[in-house]
Amino acid sequence: DEFTAIFPVTSCMFIALFNSNLDTTMETLLKAPAARALLRREWLNGLYSTEAYFTAVMVANTVLAALNTLALVLPLYLLVGFSTSLERAAVFFGALAIMTVIGMCNGIAIGCASSDMDEARKMLMPIIAPQMIFSGYVLPYNDLPVYFKPFYYLSFWQYGLGILQLNEFSEHEYSRGCPNVTVEDACYEGALALLGHQAQQHNFTLNLTQADAAFGFPFNGTCSGKRSLEVTGLWPPKFGGIGGYFLILGAYALVFMLAAYVALKVSLRKAARG
Known part of the structure; x- marks a missing residue:
C-alpha cells in the first residue's frame, strides 16, 4: 500500500522479464554447439525433416524454459506481493510466457547463425542491449528525447514491461506515501x-x-497507481490497452519464430553443401 514501493516493484518486474527472456536465450545458446554436429549428421541421414526437428525443439525448450521461469518468478511473485487476482496473475505469467518464447527463438536463430559462443555473444548484444535500454525501465518514455522515441516503440521489452505495469498498477489504490x-x-x-x-x-x-x-x-489519503503510469508515459494506455500490447508482443514472437526457422533451415542447407 506504499506508493513509493512502485519503483522497487517495477524492478522486480524487470528481473522477471530478464529471466524469462535473456536467461532463456543464453540457455538455448549454450545447447547449440553440442547439438549442432549431431543435428547435421542425423538430418543429412534423413532421420527427420527440418520442420519436425524445429517443432520438437520448440515444444521441448518451451516446456523446460517455462518451468525454469516459473521456478524463479513464482517465489518472486509471492514475496513481492503482486496482485492475487487470478486474472491479473494470468496476464502476468502470460506476458512472461511470450517473452520466454521470444528468448528461445532468439537463441535458436543466433545459435544457428554463429560458429561459436564468441561470435554468438557478439551477435546477441546488439539485439538485447537496445531492448533493455529502451524498455521504459532505465529511461522512462517521457524522459526520452524525441529522436530516441522510435527505438522505444521498437523494443519488445517495453511491451512486456508495459503489460506488467498496466496490469499491476492501473487499478491499485495506495494509502501511504502519496504525493498529495x-x-x-x-x-x-x-x-x-x-x-x-x-x-x-x-x-x-x-x-x-x-x-x-x-x-x-x-x-x-489515497492515490492511484495511474499516477506512476502517467509519469512513465504508460497512461492513458496506448494500442488499446493490455490487449493491444499482447497482440504486438505476440507478433514479435511470430517474427522471432520465423527467424529461428529460417536460420535453422539455412544452417542445415550449408551443412548439406559442405
Whole structure:
C-alpha cells in the first residue's frame, strides 16, 4: 500500500522479464554447439525433416524454459506481493510466457547463425542491449528525447514491461506515501509550527491536531497507481490497452519464430553443401 514501493516493484518486474527472456536465450545458446554436429549428421541421414526437428525443439525448450521461469518468478511473485487476482496473475505469467518464447527463438536463430559462443555473444548484444535500454525501465518514455522515441516503440521489452505495469498498477489504490498526502502533511506541519510559535509568543497553550489544522478542508489519503503510469508515459494506455500490447508482443514472437526457422533451415542447407 506504499506508493513509493512502485519503483522497487517495477524492478522486480524487470528481473522477471530478464529471466524469462535473456536467461532463456543464453540457455538455448549454450545447447547449440553440442547439438549442432549431431543435428547435421542425423538430418543429412534423413532421420527427420527440418520442420519436425524445429517443432520438437520448440515444444521441448518451451516446456523446460517455462518451468525454469516459473521456478524463479513464482517465489518472486509471492514475496513481492503482486496482485492475487487470478486474472491479473494470468496476464502476468502470460506476458512472461511470450517473452520466454521470444528468448528461445532468439537463441535458436543466433545459435544457428554463429560458429561459436564468441561470435554468438557478439551477435546477441546488439539485439538485447537496445531492448533493455529502451524498455521504459532505465529511461522512462517521457524522459526520452524525441529522436530516441522510435527505438522505444521498437523494443519488445517495453511491451512486456508495459503489460506488467498496466496490469499491476492501473487499478491499485495506495494509502501511504502519496504525493498529495506528502504535500498536505508538509503544509499541515508548517501550519501547526506557525500556530505553536504564535501561542508561545502570547503565552497560551495550543492543543491542535493535524485534522484541526486542515481548517475543514477534505483530506485525501489515497492515490492511484495511474499516477506512476502517467509519469512513465504508460497512461492513458496506448494500442488499446493490455490487449493491444499482447497482440504486438505476440507478433514479435511470430517474427522471432520465423527467424529461428529460417536460420535453422539455412544452417542445415550449408551443412548439406559442405
